[in-house]
Amino acid sequence: MCLAVPGRVLDIEERDGTRMANVDFGGVVKEVCLEYLPDLQVGEYAIVHVGFALQRLDEESAKQTLELFATLGMLQEEFGDPWEMAAEAGGTLPPEGEGARL
Amino acid sequence: MKYIDEFQDPDLARRLLDDIHSTVTRPWALMEVCGGQTHTIIRHGIDQLLPDQVELIHGPGCPVCVTPLEVIDKALEIASRPGVIFCSFGDMLRVPGTGRDLFQVRGAGGDVRVVYSPLDALRIAQQNPDREVVFFGIGFETTAPPNAMTVYQARRLGIRNFSLLVSHVRVPPAIEAIMQSPSCRVQGFLAAGHVCSVMGVEEYPELAERHRVPIVVTGFEPLDILEGVRRTVAQLERGEHTVDNAYPRAVRPEGNAAARAMLEDVFEVTDRAWRGIGVIPDSGWRLSAKYRDHDAEHRFSVEGIQTREPAECRSGEVLQGLLKPHECEAFGTLCTPRTPLGATMVSSEGACAAYYLYRRLDLTPAAREATPVV
Numbered sequence: 001m002c003l004a005v006p007g008r009v010l011d012i013e014e015r016d017g018t019r020m021a022n023v024d025f026g027g028v029v030k031e032v033c034l035e036y037l038p039d040l041q042v043g044e045y046a047i048v049h050v051g052f053a054l055q056r057l058d059e060e061s062a063k064q065t066l067e068l069f070a071t072l073g074m075l076q077e078e079f080g081d082p083w084e085m086a087a088e089a090g091g092t093l094p095p096e097g098e099g100a101r102l
Numbered sequence: 103m104k105y106i107d108e109f110q111d112p113d114l115a116r117r118l119l120d121d122i123h124s125t126v127t128r129p130w131a132l133m134e135v136c137g138g139q140t141h142t143i144i145r146h147g148i149d150q151l152l153p154d155q156v157e158l159i160h161g162p163g164c165p166v167c168v169t170p171l172e173v174i175d176k177a178l179e180i181a182s183r184p185g186v187i188f189c190s191f192g193d194m195l196r197v198p199g200t201g202r203d204l205f206q207v208r209g210a211g212g213d214v215r216v217v218y219s220p221l222d223a224l225r226i227a228q229q230n231p232d233r234e235v236v237f238f239g240i241g242f243e244t245t246a247p248p249n250a251m252t253v254y255q256a257r258r259l260g261i262r263n264f265s266l267l268v269s270h271v272r273v274p275p276a277i278e279a280i281m282q283s284p285s286c287r288v289q290g291f292l293a294a295g296h297v298c299s300v301m302g303v304e305e306y307p308e309l310a311e312r313h314r315v316p317i318v319v320t321g322f323e324p325l326d327i328l329e330g331v332r333r334t335v336a337q338l339e340r341g342e343h344t345v346d347n348a349y350p351r352a353v354r355p356e357g358n359a360a361a362r363a364m365l366e367d368v369f370e371v372t373d374r375a376w377r378g379i380g381v382i383p384d385s386g387w388r389l390s391a392k393y394r395d396h397d398a399e400h401r402f403s404v405e406g407i408q409t410r411e412p413a414e415c416r417s418g419e420v421l422q423g424l425l426k427p428h429e430c431e432a433f434g435t436l437c438t439p440r441t442p443l444g445a446t447m448v449s450s451e452g453a454c455a456a457y458y459l460y461r462r463l464d465l466t467p468a469a470r471e472a473t474p475v476v
Contacts, residue, residue: 003138004244004296004299016255016259017258018255030218030219031219031221032219033219033221033248033251035251035360036247036251036358036360036361036364037358037360038360047296047299047352049244049245049248049296050191050218050219050220050245050248051218051219051220051221051222051248052219052247052248052251054244054247054296054299054300054358054361055299055300055352055353055354055358057351057352058351061351061352064110065323067110068110068323072145077450079218082191082192082193082195082216083192083195083205083216085192086192086195086196086205087205089196089439089440089448090196090205090440091440
């Protein structure tokens, strides 16, 4: 959760009066709120933390960071199944009906 | 320099290290504030590549670790109630409360859900108007603005069945508390980069001046850490103590104005307890009076819950840089990631977990050579 990951804006739309985007994190696409970077445009990169774009990042830095995170397995830590990871850490089976219910 | 080939740019890493080695003339103790930085340091063996005179002390910057036991117990109590959907980030699932954790509450029938973003929790509230949806709002200045925005949106959209269990903390008062401790050995700080992406750097010059301590804003990639150390050591050797930004690609001096404005609207500064450390004045946020009806503590009347931490867990000393994880008697025996006594062992960003994961059980020079680092 502490991690903030660079991502590239794929498209932008208003939803419930809020500026939202689909953002690509090295292959994983997530919905991201742009209210804190309202002038961010499609194709630009930003540092995203828990679904919010917090600061613009240049393309080269963003790509280098994503490459590094992928190598270190940190993208899996950030976007993998949290129940499975918690179960693994605890050495137990995940509770029934697992997987994020969203 | 046996690990240096693993760096993203080994030549640059080598140049930075050479610079640090040729600059240092005497011992210096630096604290990296961010738990993500601690993991980078241990994972890449950065502490072992630095000159022996440069000691890295691990700071309190792991949001999961510093969340007090009583707040975890409040979360467990709320999550166990019928009609509640309790939403959290995944890394809170295994944090031990008194006798159980959120993972076990879910196993016992509680409706605990993991979300990627607090806005996901708000959507769950919209989709389940007959249920009470609570989001576990922990974290530093990086995480607080998303949670603030979510409460603001709940208010704006008239979503009444959404509330936040708040335990947000702020870095500058923690630095102040560390510097005021009589046993403090810290001579320079690597400030947490993404906290500064939001807050900027304006809170730091006064701290740097008053405590005569350099504060260098640092990212969390291996080369960022080396550059942060290089600049901090250079200042110390020159007898300087200023604020320096070694992470300009992600940190503007003013931070993020929109996020800061939202923080000021939704939250107000309050005293906050840090797990293992105790109460630090003005070190946290709570919902401001205007948003109090979205405060889960009030809504579920759990303000009264108070609990004590296990005496054998010394994570408070680890969080203040007074003790290295492997120096704790319970480390690796009573306390492991599978049977954690405290949050520094269970959190993926915790210093104890980093030491355990990367087999850093002993840091003497002889053991260093013998210890495999994965």
